[in-house]
Amino acid sequence: MAGISQTAPRRSPLMRLGGRILAYSLVWAWAAFTIASMVWVVLSAFKSKREVLRSGFRLPSEANWENFGTAWTVGKLGAYFPNSLILVTVSVVIVLVVSAPAAYVLSRAKFRGRETLTNVFVLGMAIPIPMLFIPVFSVLAWLRLNDSLTGVSLVFVAISIPFTVYLLTGFFSSLPKELESAAILDGCTDFQVFRYVMLPMAGPGLATAGILNFIWLWNEYQLSLVLLNSPDNRTLPLGLYALQNAMQYTNNWPGLFAGVTIIIVPTIIVYAILSERMISGMTMGAVK
Amino acid sequence: MIRGRMIAGFLTPAILVYGFFFLLPTLFTFYYSLFDWSGFGEEKTFVGLQNYVRLWNDYVFWLSLWNTVMILLVGGVFIMGLAFLYTILINSGIWGKKFFRFIFFLPNIVSVVALSAMWAYIYNPRIGLLNTAFASVGLEGLSKTLWTSPDNIFWAMLAALIWVFTGFFLILIMAGVDKIPADMYEAADLAGASLWQKFRLITVPMTWDVLTISFVIWVINAIKMFEFPFAFGLLQVPQQLYTLGIYLYVMGFGKREPIYQLGYATAIGVVMLVLAFVMIVVIRRLMRTDSLEF
Amino acid sequence: MTADTKISLSIENVEKYYGGYRALSDIDISVVEGEFLVLVGPSGCGKSTLMRCIAGLEKIDAGTLRIGGRDVTSAIPSERGVAMVFQSYALYPHMTVADNIGFPLRIAKRPKAEIKARVAEVGRLLKIEGLLSRRPRELSGGQRQRVAIGRALVHQPQIYLFDEPLSNLDAALRVEMRVELARLHNATGTTMVYVTHDQVEAMTMANRIVVMNGGVIEQIGAPLELFNNPANRFVAGFIGQPTTNFVNGRVVSADAGAITVELPGGKPFPVAVTERLKGPTPTLEVGIRPQFFSLAQDGAADLTITVDVVEQLGDETLIYGELDGDQSITVQVAGQHHVARGARLDLAVDHDKVMLFDDRGLNLCRRPS
Numbered sequence: 003m004a005g006i007s008q009t010a011p012r013r014s015p016l017m018r019l020g021g022r023i024l025a026y027s028l029v030w031a032w033a034a035f036t037i038a039s040m041v042w043v044v045l046s047a048f049k050s051k052r053e054v055l056r057s058g059f060r061l062p063s064e065a066n067w068e069n070f071g072t073a074w075t076v077g078k079l080g081a082y083f084p085n086s087l088i089l090v091t092v093s094v095v096i097v098l099v100v101s102a103p104a105a106y107v108l109s110r111a112k113f114r115g116r117e118t119l120t121n122v123f124v125l126g127m128a129i130p131i132p133m134l135f136i137p138v139f140s141v142l143a144w145l146r147l148n149d150s151l152t153g154v155s156l157v158f159v160a161i162s163i164p165f166t167v168y169l170l171t172g173f174f175s176s177l178p179k180e181l182e183s184a185a186i187l188d189g190c191t192d193f194q195v196f197r198y199v200m201l202p203m204a205g206p207g208l209a210t211a212g213i214l215n216f217i218w219l220w221n222e223y224q225l226s227l228v229l230l231n232s233p234d235n236r237t238l239p240l241g242l243y244a245l246q247n248a249m250q251y252t253n254n255w256p257g258l259f260a261g262v263t264i265i266i267v268p269t270i271i272v273y274a275i276l277s278e279r280m281i282s283g284m285t286m287g288a289v290k
Numbered sequence: 291m292i293r294g295r296m297i298a299g300f301l302t303p304a305i306l307v308y309g310f311f312f313l314l315p316t317l318f319t320f321y322y323s324l325f326d327w328s329g330f331g332e333e334k335t336f337v338g339l340q341n342y343v344r345l346w347n348d349y350v351f352w353l354s355l356w357n358t359v360m361i362l363l364v365g366g367v368f369i370m371g372l373a374f375l376y377t378i379l380i381n382s383g384i385w386g387k388k389f390f391r392f393i394f395f396l397p398n399i400v401s402v403v404a405l406s407a408m409w410a411y412i413y414n415p416r417i418g419l420l421n422t423a424f425a426s427v428g429l430e431g432l433s434k435t436l437w438t439s440p441d442n443i444f445w446a447m448l449a450a451l452i453w454v455f456t457g458f459f460l461i462l463i464m465a466g467v468d469k470i471p472a473d474m475y476e477a478a479d480l481a482g483a484s485l486w487q488k489f490r491l492i493t494v495p496m497t498w499d500v501l502t503i504s505f506v507i508w509v510i511n512a513i514k515m516f517e518f519p520f521a522f523g524l525l526q527v528p529q530q531l532y533t534l535g536i537y538l539y540v541m542g543f544g545k546r547e548p549i550y551q552l553g554y555a556t557a558i559g560v561v562m563l564v565l566a567f568v569m570i571v572v573i574r575r576l577m578r579t580d581s582l583e584f
Numbered sequence: 585m586t587a588d589t590k591i592s593l594s595i596e597n598v599e600k601y602y603g604g605y606r607a608l609s610d611i612d613i614s615v616v617e618g619e620f621l622v623l624v625g626p627s628g629c630g631k632s633t634l635m636r637c638i639a640g641l642e643k644i645d646a647g648t649l650r651i652g653g654r655d656v657t658s659a660i661p662s663e664r665g666v667a668m669v670f671q672s673y674a675l676y677p678h679m680t681v682a683d684n685i686g687f688p689l690r691i692a693k694r695p696k697a698e699i700k701a702r703v704a705e706v707g708r709l710l711k712i713e714g715l716l717s718r719r720p721r722e723l724s725g726g727q728r729q730r731v732a733i734g735r736a737l738v739h740q741p742q743i744y745l746f747d748e749p750l751s752n753l754d755a756a757l758r759v760e761m762r763v764e765l766a767r768l769h770n771a772t773g774t775t776m777v778y779v780t781h782d783q784v785e786a787m788t789m790a791n792r793i794v795v796m797n798g799g800v801i802e803q804i805g806a807p808l809e810l811f812n813n814p815a816n817r818f819v820a821g822f823i824g825q826p827t828t829n830f831v832n833g834r835v836v837s838a839d840a841g842a843i844t845v846e847l848p849g850g851k852p853f854p855v856a857v858t859e860r861l862k863g864p865t866p867t868l869e870v871g872i873r874p875q876f877f878s879l880a881q882d883g884a885a886d887l888t889i890t891v892d893v894v895e896q897l898g899d900e901t902l903i904y905g906e907l908d909g910d911q912s913i914t915v916q917v918a919g920q921h922h923v924a925r926g927a928r929l930d931l932a933v934d935h936d937k938v939m940l941f942d943d944r945g946l947n948l949c950r951r952p953s
Contacts, residue, residue, distance in 0.1 A: 025379045033393045039419060043408050055417050104304035107297050129316055130514030130566055132535035133559030136542050136552050137315035137322060143330055160311030163304055183641050184674035188688040189662035192296045202678040221401040224517050242403045247525045262404040273399045277392050285465035288503045
């Protein structure tokens, strides 16, 4: 063994330094591009229309808050913001209320067809969403819920169930079995075991699922695009999409960037605070 | 020993919502695809497999399929390669691992519409970040490039997609790499393994499961690709950007003028689903190994 | 058993199956009120399953369970009058210590004032008054253990069930908690059933030990009874440390009261037996506990071993060696002895303590202790 380790190529300190510099420059190149383009977009939201066209990388000469006013009123993001907030909040709450009990039973109860049912739920993650455009539209039309936020919220809940059930099933399975036994001996009914012991212990999992679903649904726009027709019902992504299309004719770049800023700031704040939890939630299923 | 009544009660709401608004519509897709159906209020006419025959002879369908496959393959190679490369670079002991992970994943939590607006700005021929940057370093020729011209727009869109998804798969692969016990590398160091040997003999086999899942997730994402190219293409999405999802939308709902070929559009949906499942099975076959215990 | 001893727990012909697998067969135990009963056996022997059946966490497939004379075979766990302390302690991590201890009362919808008073009382008894507002993750292993016991105490059960409660503690703390549990048992005088795989715990704590193996009871008895007088080869091997030596011996002669055996490379010696040999038997398994060897004086050797490894423990010496024919022998002798590896060592055996096992593993020498 000693012979092998002596003949193995050892990297010189110079090479190691070179490797370090290479690693830093490649990683920073990517990161700098990402940061620069995002910052640039947000900064440009404060520029005037003419400044955007000429100033290049320079900072805005003064903060033009009126761009935000334009996006908020003329672009109607002010009306779409509450639409999005209510739609997404309600959908996230419902998806948790519906998925947590299902995930609990799927991970902790013994019954025939349990695995099949779990697979059916998880299968949803593999179904391409565009495939649902037409049939979901017709289901909502049949229920007279077409072009309504209520209808979209039900669809949002449905498309969020597969991932949420998957994440929470993993979470519930990881909770120790003895706690269940202890609770039963302490006099809990099956429901009380869930209510007082397992559900509170799944709190972090519920929070993770809630945050991730909130971000996804906040950004969701393909199904909203198909299912919401009247301008009054638009969500923020649809409003921004309309703004972007209008921009082709108005050339109001700063107004568009103000809209972009309005839509991305909430998610970036949430992400900045909770990125570790979100990333671990994202990777939990993939890395056993 | 949870009793049956509670099991039923706990499952029913999820099954109802999921079944009614997700599974049932999925099954309807197969049914609808056998009809000629020209509007949500209209009668359906049964045409058997006619819609699929039409697809076979439809140039735009093949173009959309081609674009989807290009996203899947070319995008996939770049995304997985870059994600793995950057995982290793960020994990090589440089300062700020969490910060870089944060930045790389960032595009995935930003609205796709916002991203497409941002990239429209980046690619803008006159005021865009790219051409301004080329001009400022004296690359006058490059700074005149029309990045969103018909010849370039697909690749411009794909580059942006790669930028978005690399961060997503980076966090997956990094989580897999982080799970490898450090003493494995220490043992390899003691045996005198080179960097390449450690990568090939430890990192890759130990992250095989994560790689398989990553490929599967990418296939699903590539085949259902709709939002980014659609927003990137704006109101009149050029055919160069058509994916299966976009063509489905266009045939179903039209661009400016409604088209409402609903049966035909659902046939495209069926193709997407079948494609996704075939690809998943193929990947699982190709990447199957004995599960590693560690 | 005298007439006035009350049976606290009676397990009658209990069977338990998992699919086709028989986890418990024909379990029959009577536990007297106030008794400390230890269930011991290797992992997978069914001891934990039996405990979960007593608790009602598992349904039994045949037989009857009575607690305090009442048939609880199909009663739900909380109505059986049992409380259980788990291996992992099973404290609710999202509740404070006080809430953990008071949880059974809260579920039983007792008035808040009563819950508070009982929790405080239990806290005092277990000397954890200062920890009541903490959460389990802020406690040490020993403190968690006390909280778990506290939660059991507040039930005021007829029977305490302990499922390997000390196995997550380090060695020093384990000894401390062992004494503490014994003290608790003395103080409450309540029946306790205790599962462990650690025979030292079993020997030190039990009034009676139930040795289980493969879902059946091998023997029930007082600790020393099991040590001195094991029913069979399994019990002889399981109880006692270091493990009993089992050696094949040649039967020289077999009379009604004694069998003379000869070990490889040794001299024949007679062993008093209580059971008769059935039919001619050329060899028997001879069991000798490591403690019942002594270094032989000149010429008095019953057998000779070749020394392999010697462990000096200070007050005693463990010698590992081999008989002719590759059978290994462990010898425990008091004091410090220096023996070279490979040396030949003459040993004498306490003939009265030698055990003989027939081909079914039954002990032929059941000596009343």
